[in-house]
Amino acid sequence: MKITLHNTLGRKLQEFKPLKPGVVGMYCCGPTVYHYAHIGNLRTYVNEDFLRRTLEYAGYEVNHVVNITDVGHLTSDSDQGDDKMEKGAAREGRTVWEIAEHYTQAFFQDWKRLNLVQPKAWPRATGYISQQIELVQILETKGFTYRTADGIYFDTEKFARYGDFAGIKLDDLRAGARVELGDKKSPTDFALWKFSPEGVQRAMEWESPWGIGFPGWHAECSAMSNSLIGPTLDIHCGGTDHIRIHHTNEIAQSECAHGQPFARYWVHNEFLKTESSGKMSKSSGEFLTLQVLVDRGFDALDYRYFCATAHYRKFLTFSWENIAASRDAHRAFRRRIAPLLSAWAGVRSGELDAASDLSAAQKDWQKRFEEALGQDVNIPKALGLAQSLAREEALSESERGRLLADWDRVLGLDLGRELPDPPPVEVSESERLDIERLFAARAAARAAKDWAEADRVRAELAELSVVVVDTPEGSSWKKI
RNA sequence: GGUGCCAUACCCAAGUGGUAAGGGAACGGUCUGCAAAACCGUGAUUCCCCGGUUCGAAUCCGGGUGGCACCUCCA
Numbered sequence: 443m444k445i446t447l448h449n450t451l452g453r454k455l456q457e458f459k460p461l462k463p464g465v466v467g468m469y470c471c472g473p474t475v476y477h478y479a480h481i482g483n484l485r486t487y488v489n490e491d492f493l494r495r496t497l498e499y500a501g502y503e504v505n506h507v508v509n510i511t512d513v514g515h516l517t518s519d520s521d522q523g524d525d526k527m528e529k530g531a532a533r534e535g536r537t538v539w540e541i542a543e544h545y546t547q548a549f550f551q552d553w554k555r556l557n558l559v560q561p562k563a564w565p566r567a568t569g570y571i572s573q574q575i576e577l578v579q580i581l582e583t584k585g586f587t588y589r590t591a592d593g594i595y596f597d598t599e600k601f602a603r604y605g606d607f608a609g610i611k612l613d614d615l616r617a618g619a620r621v622e623l624g625d626k627k628s629p630t631d632f633a634l635w636k637f638s639p640e641g642v643q644r645a646m647e648w649e650s651p652w653g654i655g656f657p658g659w660h661a662e663c664s665a666m667s668n669s670l671i672g673p674t675l676d677i678h679c680g681g682t683d684h685i686r687i688h689h690t691n692e693i694a695q696s697e698c699a700h701g702q703p704f705a706r707y708w709v710h711n712e713f714l715k716t717e718s719s720g721k722m723s724k725s726s727g728e729f730l731t732l733q734v735l736v737d738r739g740f741d742a743l744d745y746r747y748f749c750a751t752a753h754y755r756k757f758l759t760f761s762w763e764n765i766a767a768s769r770d771a772h773r774a775f776r777r778r779i780a781p782l783l784s785a786w787a788g789v790r791s792g793e794l795d796a797a798s799d800l801s802a803a804q805k806d807w808q809k810r811f812e813e814a815l816g817q818d819v820n821i822p823k824a825l826g827l828a829q830s831l832a833r834e835e836a837l838s839e840s841e842r843g844r845l846l847a848d849w850d851r852v853l854g855l856d857l858g859r860e861l862p863d864p865p866p867v868e869v870s871e872s873e874r875l876d877i878e879r880l881f882a883a884r885a886a887a888r889a890a891k892d893w894a895e896a897d898r899v900r901a902e903l904a905e906l907s908v909v910v911v912d913t914p915e916g917s918s919w920k921k922i
Numbered sequence: 923g924g925u926g927c928c929a930u931a932c933c934c935a936a937g938u939g940g941u942a943a944g945g946g947a948a949c950g951g952u953c954u955g956c957a958a959a960a961c962c963g964u965g966a967u968u969c970c971c972c973g974g975u976u977c978g979a980a981u982c983c984g985g986g987u988g989g990c991a992c993c994u995c996c997a
Binding site (some may be wrong): 483 | 924928933934935943946947957958960989991994995997
């Protein structure tokens with residue numbers, strides 16, 4: 443199975459070939475655990491999960507690493523701004539360590555609810571302080587650093603290819619820079635190690651060859667990816683916002699320290715937008731968490747399905763109308779394929795040889811599915827194929843069921859599981875009595891075969907947003 | 923100011939030179955006392971606008987218009 447990926451390095455589609463046959467080293471920038479992840483953050487992890495599952499579907503073993511940033515970096519790369527972790531701690535009256543633990547666990551819960559595959563490692567920045575110090579020492583020895591009053595900085599003048607990755611000329615970048623220069627020689631220079639301010643006890647600080655302080659915010663990814671995967675990664679993932687600063691700096695420090703390419707393929711995810719305010723971001727205040735969606739009656743997998751409707755390199759617009767449309771499509775899809783999966787479960791016998799016993803028609807669908815995945819992980823196209831296959835009567839139910847069960851290894855919708863119904867809308871006691879009274883009146887009218895009256899009451903209930911469903915076992919109602 | 927991206931039906935969205943996938947909503951039908959669910963059917967002579975290249979363009983090129991992102995933390 444051939445996989446083509448859009449590589450930010452060179453900005454073009456490229457056939458994927460790992461460094462070592464059969465194995466993929468994949469590093470993904472994870473969350474800073476000072477607050478809940480919002481659904482925009484989560485879109486990126488869902489998309490990265492589609493990539494990982496595609497690679498595994500193609501037969502690769504994926505050494506997938508996602509970091510947890512539990513060190514509070516400054517909110518600006520100059521010497522200004524607050525430490526996000528300390529800010530979170532102050533906001534909630536807890537220690538930074540408690541904050542880190544709480545939001546890490548919340549993140550893990552979201553991860554599980556979205557049916558994301560566990561990475562091979564979840565390194566925490568605070569667990570790799572010595573490796574980060576070591577990285578800075580190597581850079582210092584090789585002459586890429588200089589010291590100012592507040593820290594050790596990377597000298598971007600010493601790395602000729604600095605602007606290449608982001609595709610920008612250094613002069614333009616420097617001329618347009620908005621950061622305060624401070625003691626830095628160039629606006630593009632960045633901190634590798636920051637000193638704790640004189641007379642200030644920071645909540646998180648460590649001993650180092652340069653005195654007490656804390657690592658710069660790009661150091662952890664270089665140090666942890668090197669420790670867990672190696673100096674050269676096959677794939678490095680992240681959001682598009684990281685291209686300019688974070689990934690550019692990771693490349694600079696990693697390649698100068700190790701003398702070899704840092705990552706061979708860079709895969710960047712586009713943002714989730716809102717209709718009103720554009721990009722969803724924590725710093726702007728308002729943001730939605732997965733829990734808010736769940737509280738509104740959506741399943742986490744409804745959100746996963748929603749993510750699957752747009753390609754990872756395109757903006758996806760969130761609105762309640764759009765997520766509801768995805769939920770409806772998702773639920774209808776599950777209802778439609780349930781008998782297909784059952785038919786397949788009924789005829790399958792033990793383990794099967796992957797493709798050898800597929801019919802010609804099945805092989806044709808299989809080929810189309812793999813092509814969609816291979817085209818830069820085109821999940822929306824693959825999902826469209828799954829929808830079409832579900833209605834394709836040229837294949838028997840079990841033939842379709844077999845393919846869909848297999849495709850779910852990539853779609854990750856956990857299709858074999860029955861999703862619980864959304865929780866009912868809250869109804870106050872007095873409202874409930876009103877509804878019960880009308881509901882009983884309608885039942886009486888139906889018993890008397892007074893259809894006109896029954897329909898009149900149904901309309902009255904509808905005005906209260908109450909839907910009545912009649913089944914052979916009796917009637918029931920629910921508020922929507 | 924610098925850099926880059928996007929623009930396809932009511933909504934979401936695939937398509938990247940060969941004659942517009944898929945889903946949701948809506949409408950019509952079957953079923954049902956009526957509804958709900960399910961199933962069947964109906965949708966762009968056209969892809970923001972204007973030029974150009976080509977036998978052929980939503981797809982390539984040029985120029986507009988509109989929206990967005992990055993250049994401070996951010997997925």
